[in-house]
Amino acid sequence: MRIVVGGADGAIGRGVSARLVSLGHDVVGIGARRPESWSGAVEFVTSTDYAADAVKGADAVLRCGGTSIAPHYSVEHSGGNAIVVRTALVLGRHVDDAVLRRFTGAVVFDDGSADRPLQVVHAHDVERVLVRALLESDLPAGRVDVAAAGHTTLRAIAAAVGRRVVKVPGPLGRIVAGPKVTAPTMDTTGMRDWGFTPTFDVAQAIEDFALACRGRIAVAGTVHDIPWRLPRVLQIPAVDAPAADGIEPVPAGPGDVTGEFDTPIDPRFPAFIATNLSEALAGPFSPSSASVTVLGTRAAGLVISERLRPGGAVQREMSVRTTGVFGHRLYAGITTGHFMAHTVPFIDPALVLSGFFGHTEDGLELFGEHLPPVEPRGLVRQLRGGLTFANCLVGLSAGSHGDTKAFAADVQRLEAAATDPATLDDDRLRELILLGRDHVVHGWVLSSASILLCAGYGVVMRLLCGRDVMPAAGDELxxxxxxxxxxxxxxxxxxxxxxxxxxxxxxxxxxxxxxxxxxxxxxxxxxxxxxxxxxxxxxxxxxxxxxxxxxxxxxxxxxxLTALPRELPRLPAVPLRARPVAVAAASQLREREVRRDRMVRAIWVLRRLLREQGRRMVDAGELGAVDDVFYLLVDELDAPPPDLAGIVARRRAEQATLQGLVPPEAFSGRWTPTEAATTAFQGGEVLHGIGVSGGSARGRVRVVHAETIDDLQPGEVLVAKVTDVGYTPAFAYAAAVVTELGGPTSHAAIVAREFGVPCVVNARGATARLVTGTVVEVDGATGEVTVLGA
Structure with missing residues (x-):
């Protein structure tokens, strides 16, 4: 069906459009401004009124009316059938309208209605009703009201989002309070006649709305992020939409290796590098992982760009492609990282980048034929950057513990709600899957902000100490x-x-x-x-x-049990003048790991929920195996496209093809599969990396991946592309650790330093040219891996 969605620039319009696209329909969005999250593959007409040309030939049209406080929607079918959907006050974690402004002020003003009964409904329930109205032309014409069962009050909502209600009497109260948070009493008989029951009850809708309000404040009718808090991202920019200056994104790989979820790139920002997540999200990753973790890394890029504020095309590129996907593997935008590092005042950007990526980017062409417009890095810009840098460092540090505590509580509530997935009804199960996905996305935002803070403190430590000094994080890491x-x-x-x-x-x-x-x-x-x-x-x-x-x-x-005890290392002394900064840096390092741990726990809960969804889809004959569910996007579970079995088969085949490719560690502009190195290191040859944990050790090489970590034997040298937290139990009996990727702040480096495990990172070619069984000596201080023989 061809469906026109008016008001597609609002939260409900965006949600309805996304569901319709997932269901396989041809959608045209109409609105005053194209949303950042609107896919470049879906048509959007910018207009202050409904565009007559767009409506012509449509099978169904959705028009938005009323106010954000009391909205109604008109659905018109080509056959003449029309339905008007009225809703109670719409709440939810993605609303971004007058309701959000009303409840994110410093206080909520009472116009005399604070304790009157108030009906509410969750945005997702409204979207589901509207999708049914658009697709089912045989529904009875007329009006249908949508509301959750029961009532609440303005005062109760204000309390849930942490605002105090203030009574302003008389005419002044009506002025300062803004639009009344009231709506006509909903007669939900028609909703029940449709066989529709809202998934969210009143309490759940309010609790979910509180997530949208957290970390935000409305000033003069505009909602702002509180400088020391990190609110949830409401819209994640689409990677395939043209830039504001008209530059179209282009594929980075040849057609036979470009996966379904791969990222088209802006040719002015051509360089990308494999990330430290290569083992935690070993590629080619599953579509469900793409719809969770990749979305999270993109949300994180948006938040970082808004904090660093370089402006112009550079800021947009940060917000859209801080990370990219190629061959269904995750990469970081190194050209973007270069400009990001330029925002750090009075420091060589190469030093900032090497802290994250080591020397993998050495020799890589960072810039395309046409450079983006960038302000020269003069004194004025550096001073302005210094103020922004200091604001990020101080502001985010001040609010970091509160953000971490709130996120941990969110994940704990999710886990409690998902204790026994088999007992959940179908709608509640799908809603918890969506909520789990959104918690993971927010976890990536928090974790990335912590990485930004750790990098910032590292810069300050270098300025104070004249060298890189990594503070000890302590046993509680x-x-x-x-x-x-x-x-x-x-x-x-x-x-x-x-x-x-x-x-x-x-x-x-x-x-x-x-x-x-x-x-x-x-x-x-x-x-x-x-x-x-x-x-x-x-x-x-x-x-x-x-x-x-x-x-x-x-x-x-x-x-x-057979491993010899290790002597814990003595870390370099921190000069007295730098100790306060070192304490703050260590604190932020611990915060980063807590946030990442809670995010991984949310993934663990989400994985269980997805498996339960897969079991139900197998029972319904929609899928052939439980694990097929991992080849669907999270949003496709709530709005399933046609021929699920065919989609799963196609994606499984694509993954098998991509699995046979060896992707490059880094590329500029275009990427092609690389030939695996066949020349092994010989006795006496030395592989150079970055020493991140002192001490030396000898042992036989064991090249491992996520699925072969169990092959590592006591006293062997663990060699991997990169290790993540899931690998660290093996550090207990590994003689040493060598990774191809990573820098001094990677997880392997941090844990190895704390436990005295000799460790070398950024040893390029290690997994290809160090052969399992070869005897090597690893020097964790110099970064040298010397081959001694077979």
Whole structure:
């Protein structure tokens, strides 16, 4: 069907349009301004009135009327049937209209109606009703009212979003209070006749709306982000829409290797580099991962661009393509990163970039044929950048603990709601999946802001110390919990002869330990409650975690029993003048890891919900296997496109094709698969990287990936593209760690420093040219990996 959506620049219009596109319909959006999130592949007509040409030939038209406080929608079919949908006060975590402005002021003014009964409805329920009205032409004409069962009050909503209600009497009250938050009483008989029941009750709608209000304040009728808080992103810019100056994005790869979800690039920002997430989200990743983690990294880029504010085409590129997808693998925009680093005052941008990416970008052509308009990096710009930099550092540091605490509570509520997914009705299950996705997206925003803060403190430390000084994060570092858990369980096994004997047997599993070594089994369950949501490849939706496969953790503990104890390293002393900054830097490093940990836990909950959805779709005959659900986008579960089985088969085939490719570590403008290096390092040759954790060790190489981490044996040198937190339990018995990607602030570097594991990162070519079984010596101070022989 061809459907015209008027008011497509509003939250409801955007939501309805996205659902219709997912369902496979041809959509034309009409509005005063094209939304940033509007896909370049979907038509949009900019007009203050309905464009007659766009409406011609449409099978159905949606027109928006009323006010944001009391909206109504008119649905007209080509056959003449018309339906008017009236709604109660629309709430939800993505609303961005007068309702959000009314409840994000410093206070909520009472015009005398604060305690009157008030009906509300969630935006998602309104979208579902409108989609039905547009697609089902046989529905009865006339009016249908949509509202959740029950009532609330303006005062109750204000309390839920943390605002105080202030009574202003007389005519002045009517002026300062703004539009009345009242609507006609909803007669929901027609809604029930349609067989429609809202998914959100009143309390759930208000709780969800509070997420939109958090971190925002309305001043003079405009909603602003509170400088020291990080609110949820309401719109994520589309990657395929033309830039404001007309530059069209172009494919970066040849057609036979460009995946369905790959990113077209702005030719003025051509350089991209593989990110430190390469193992947590090992490619080619699944479509469900693309619709969760990739969306999160893009939201993070938007927030960072708004904080650094370089302006113009550079800021737009940051907000759209801080990260890109190529061959269904995640890359960082290194040209964008170069301009981002330029916002840091009085520091060589190359030093900032090397902290994230090491030297992988060395020799890479960062700029295209046409440079974007950029203000010269003169003294005035650097001073302005210094003020922006200081504002970010001080402001975000001040609010970081509050943001982290609120996010942890959000994830905890999600986990409580999803304790037993099998008991959820279908609509509630899908809503929790959407909520889980949005929590993960916000988790990426928070984590990326922490990375920005850590980089900022690193710059200040360099200015104060004259060199890179990494402060100790301390034993409570969340990303080290998995490694600490292995050490604790190994110690418990040494104290328990029965457990030690069982662990020495090749077939021991969790069930045998529970039956014969209950004390050790209880300790294992305690650790799984703490770290069970983590595991190799933990950001990929298809991956298994330690909770899914406790035997993997048990085998790691068994190997750790034979490892020799390590002497904890002595980190370089921090000069007295830099110690306050070092304390703040260490605090932010810990915050970063807490945020990332809670985000991964949200992914773990979301993974369980998706598997339950997959089971139901298999039972309904829509999918052939439970894991097929990971080949659908999260939004496609609520608005399924035609031929789900065909889509899954096509995407599985595409992933198999991309799996056979070797993507480049970095490229500029165009990328093609690279030939895997076939020349192994010979005895006496030296591989150079960045030493991030001192000490030296000898051992045999073991090249591992997320699915082969269990192959690592005690005393071997762990070699990987990059390691993430899910790999760190293996640090307990690895002689040393070598990664191809990463810099001094990567997870491998941080954990290795805390536990005294010799570690070299950014050792390019390590996984291709260091052969499993080769004996090497790793120097974690100099960054040299010397091949000693077979």
């Amino acid at each position: 969340v990303s080290a919990q998995a490694l600490s858990a292995v050490h604790r369980l190994a110690a418990a096994a040494r104290r328990d002869p029965v457990a030690a004997r069982l662990l020495s047997e090749p077939e021991t599993d969790a069930a045998a330990l529970a039956a014969q070594a209950p004390a050790f089994s209880a300790a294992l369950n305690t650790e799984l409650a703490l770290i069970g949501h983590r595991g190799p490849g933990e950001v990929e939706m298809r991956s298994a975690t330690y909770a899914d496969d406790p035997d993997l953790l048990i085998r790691m503990v068994t190997k750790a």
